[in-house]
Amino acid sequence: MFPVDVGPQYEGESVRKHDFYVEFGGPRCEYKGELVTLRSVNEVEHERVEVIGPDIKDMAEGTTSPLFIGVEVAGEQLEVDMEPVFERRIHQYCNYIEGFWHMAQRDHIWLRLHKESHKKGLRSLQEVGQIIIMLFTNELPIIEKMQVTFITDPEKVKEHVLKARPVYDARDERLKGMTEEGVEEFYGCVLCQSFAPTHVCIITPERMSLCGAISWLDGRASSKIDPEGAIFAVPKGELLDPEKHIYSGVNEIVTQRSLGRIAVCCLHSALENPHTACGCFQSICFYIPEVDGFGIVHRDFVGETVIGSPFSTLAAEVSGGQQREGYVGMAISYLKSPKFLITDGGLRRVVWMPSAIKEWVKEAIPADLFDKIASEKEVKNVDELVEFLQEAEHPVMSG
Ligand code: SF4
Ligand code: ZN
Structure with missing residues (x-):
């Protein structure tokens, strides 16, 4: 037909x-x-x-x-x-x-x-x-x-x-004001397992799915339409580590749905047991060891990031459903979440992002930090970044 x-x-x-x-x-x-x-x-x-x-x-x-x-x-x-x-x-x-x-x-x-x-x-x-x-x-x-x-x-x-x-x-x-502590369950999505067989998205009120398409409310609506489907409820269980935001219920689901490949998931860390990524993330957060800070790049960014790799190279690094320490795939709106990589220091640890994202999430960045975060307009490589951050007295430079 x-x-x-x-x-x-x-x-x-x-x-x-x-x-x-x-x-x-x-x-x-x-x-x-x-x-x-x-x-x-x-x-x-x-x-x-x-x-x-x-x-x-x-x-x-x-x-x-x-x-x-x-x-x-x-x-x-x-x-x-x-x-x-x-x-x-x-x-x-x-x-x-x-x-x-x-x-x-x-x-x-x-x-x-x-x-x-x-x-x-x-x-x-x-x-x-x-x-x-x-x-x-x-x-x-x-x-x-x-x-x-x-x-x-x-x-x-x-x-x-x-x-x-x-x-x-x-x-x-509609999600504003809702917190992980305030709800009983999160949602999981395995729609992308056809591309990345060990990948499980964990969606909380403070962590939108990395594709940017499914919020906690969407997860709830979806599990209502089709409880046996690819999007399902994840009972939180016990908060095993309040610093690292590790929940027993999340670990259980991630272990089960990744067929035992992933055992622990820190919801808000890029450095330790980070959330896995399939390939549809809107943006990538990457660790820059020279400055002990993070860069962010989104899919539509044309050209090289401050570390010399374009989005596509970093995407190949982080995708496929593995846990890659130092990388996390994420929705752009996650930058606006009060829990954004909170385990690693949150926005105060971010040193570089494209000017387009900076503009997009402007109201979420503390005013005293905004000009201290470099973009493609100010710096072209890590050497220039170090200089910029020193000059600007970015918090990563004072540690
Ligand atoms: Fe589901 Fe989006 Fe995650 Fe894919 S990236 S598993 S569609 S929530
Ligand atoms: Zn995907």
């Missing part, structure tokens, strides 16, 4: 630079995004797929286009809290399509179509839409109606992304 095969067996495959016919979003595109919106039953035309702007068949081989994916769902039992949960499934189901690859989430998405799948006849986003509607409604019968709009017209993509951003922010806002 479809020109290419569909199934979970394709989920772990990526489409490399030289193999794609066309790509959408990613670092070469300023605007891209996806959003699931809950509508009332009569507002959704079931199975409608619309493409606004050029479709795959109108695109030249090797090109990159902006893309916004708008998914509208309706169903008696749906709740607004479930929107982000469904949004994460876009990632999962796109990756079920043979030779179609989806990465990241929200306004960071990146998709590629493999030359082979194009050759086999996948030439329209219409078909991609039909496939994902089929998967959504088969696997999540709670969705009664669903329509999908793919927008590739650059102006319209920009317009939709700018409208989606406040929605993403409002979702994050």
Whole structure:
């Protein structure tokens, strides 16, 4: 029925630079995004797929286009809290399509179509839409109606992304004030085990999933929709180490779900038993031994970080589901959490980050610290960094 095969067996495959016919979003595109919106039953035309702007068949081989994916769902039992949960499934189901690859989430998405799948006849986003509607409604019968709009017209993509951003922010806002101490359970996610078989995401009110797509509230909504699914409750158990934020319940789940490979997880440390990473982290925190501090880099940062490696090199280092001391994959919004790497000293230990992130999380950085954190604008390498930090009297220099 479809020109290419569909199934979970394709989920772990990526489409490399030289193999794609066309790509959408990613670092070469300023605007891209996806959003699931809950509508009332009569507002959704079931199975409608619309493409606004050029479709795959109108695109030249090797090109990159902006893309916004708008998914509208309706169903008696749906709740607004479930929107982000469904949004994460876009990632999962796109990756079920043979030779179609989806990465990241929200306004960071990146998709590629493999030359082979194009050759086999996948030439329209219409078909991609039909496939994902089929998967959504088969696997999540709670969705009664669903329509999908793919927008590739650059102006319209920009317009939709700018409208989606406040929605993403409002979702994050709802968690403000909630603490790990104040809840009984955390949530775990193993959706990415197809890429990283020992990786388990632990999601707390103060630690968003590293892909930036699933908050504690989303975890709760998801475990309600599908208790046996990839997102599940993690009873906290006993707080074994209040400094290192080690919980017996977290260790148990991590041990069980990593098939014994990982035994201890410190929720807020990059230096000791850090949280594992699959490959979808929005950003990476990396230890810089010369200054005993941390650098942060996000996926869209083009060029080399202060230690000379670009995002992609560091990503290869940290991904795959292992515990790598000195590295942690994380959501950008984790920088705003009061528990951000608190075991290691928190924001006061951060010495370098791209100016874009600095601007993004500005209100979370203490005013006396803001100018002491270097960015690509001030320093280009570790020597310059040391000089900058000394001059600025950054807290890492006083230890
Ligand atoms: Fe789930 Fe974590 Fe993968 Fe996000 S990165 S989909 S939370 S396993
Ligand atoms: Zn992942």
